Amino acid sequence: MKLEVLGISKHYLLPILDAVTFEAAEGEFVCLMGPNGCGKTTLLRIIGGMEPPTAGEVRIAGRPVTYGGNHTLPVGVVFQEDRLLPWQTLEENVALVLRPLGQGRAERHEVARRYLRFVGLHGFEEYYPNRVSGGMRQRAAIARALAIEPDLLLMDEPFGGLDAQNRRIMQAEVRRIWAETGKTILFVTHSIEEAVAIGTTLIMLSARPAHVRELIRNDGRQDPRRLIEELNQMIMEEVLRQQGGPVPGVP
Ligand SMILES: Nc1ncnc2c1ncn2[C@@H]1O[C@H](COP(=O)(O)OP(=O)(O)OP(=O)(O)O)[C@@H](O)[C@H]1O
Ligand SMILES: [Mg+2]
Numbered sequence: 050m051k052l053e054v055l056g057i058s059k060h061y062l063l064p065i066l067d068a069v070t071f072e073a074a075e076g077e078f079v080c081l082m083g084p085n086g087c088g089k090t091t092l093l094r095i096i097g098g099m100e101p102p103t104a105g106e107v108r109i110a111g112r113p114v115t116y117g118g119n120h121t122l123p124v125g126v127v128f129q130e131d132r133l134l135p136w137q138t139l140e141e142n143v144a145l146v147l148r149p150l151g152q153g154r155a156e157r158h159e160v161a162r163r164y165l166r167f168v169g170l171h172g173f174e175e176y177y178p179n180r181v182s183g184g185m186r187q188r189a190a191i192a193r194a195l196a197i198e199p200d201l202l203l204m205d206e207p208f209g210g211l212d213a214q215n216r217r218i219m220q221a222e223v224r225r226i227w228a229e230t231g232k233t234i235l236f237v238t239h240s241i242e243e244a245v246a247i248g249t250t251l252i253m254l255s256a257r258p259a260h261v262r263e264l265i266r267n268d269g270r271q272d273p274r275r276l277i278e279e280l281n282q283m284i285m286e287e288v289l290r291q292q293g294g295p296v297p298g299v300p
Pocket of ligand 1: 062065084085087088090091092
């Protein structure tokens with residue numbers, strides 16, 4: 050599903066986003082990077098209709114996103130924390146989000162089991178979140194986002210809390226899900242290596258107020274080590290800019 054972000058600006062007390070503009074074609078895996086606090090989460094919330102922009106428009110499949118408007122908008126969201134309800138089993142957690150879609154209980158649970166199986170959690174349906182590992186909780190959160198069958202999946206640093214090994218496993222898992230479902234994914238990450246490893250389009254936001262500093266098509270033609278180096282250089286510049294200038298001792 051095509052995503053258009055058109056001149057999105059957001060002001061709270063300070064200007065946070067400054068005319069952020071980019072497009073993602075259907076089926077793209079977009080990785081969004083930028084310094085801490087530059088407005089990545091804010092941008093995701095605006096795209097998901099959870100926050101109104103000060104100016105600009107987001108279109109999903111050509112339809113404008115309205116704040117708080119349409120619940121059936123096909124957007125799935127995975128946050129850094131899994132946000133599962135601890136008093137519900139994994140299956141109940143996934144089934145819960147299907148309620149507003151008007152399916153019956155039996156059908157909701159069948160769909161929940163199907164998606165839990167899809168993310169590798171078959172056999173853990175009846176477990177409570179605190180009885181499974183962090184990686185498994187993130188899988189359940191991904192199953193929950195997929196269960197509503199969104200065409201656009203927003204992921205906000207979903208693996209930030211995982212150890213390096215589980216992070217690698219989950220990266221491969223998300224790549225597989227992306228390849229098998231053809232969904233458009235917008236994935237925020239602080240890891241340049243992660244972005245270069247999994248993204249088809251890499252977007253570097255500038256220091257606050259953020260605009261798109263660079264958009265790179267990662268089609269396999271560039272040398273990944275070179276790309277990582279370039280992006281590391283860019284983000285260092287933006288971090289320093291956001292802090293108000295060069296810091297003594299940092300090259
Ligand atoms: N509801 C709000 N009211 C006022 N300011 C806010 C609000 N939400 C976010 N901000 C401000 O907007 C800026 C961007 O926040 P945001 O969480 O979008 O950044 P981020 O890029 O996701 O950061 P991080 O890399 O740390 O996750 C911050 O300066 C934050 O203080
Ligand atoms: Mg954030």
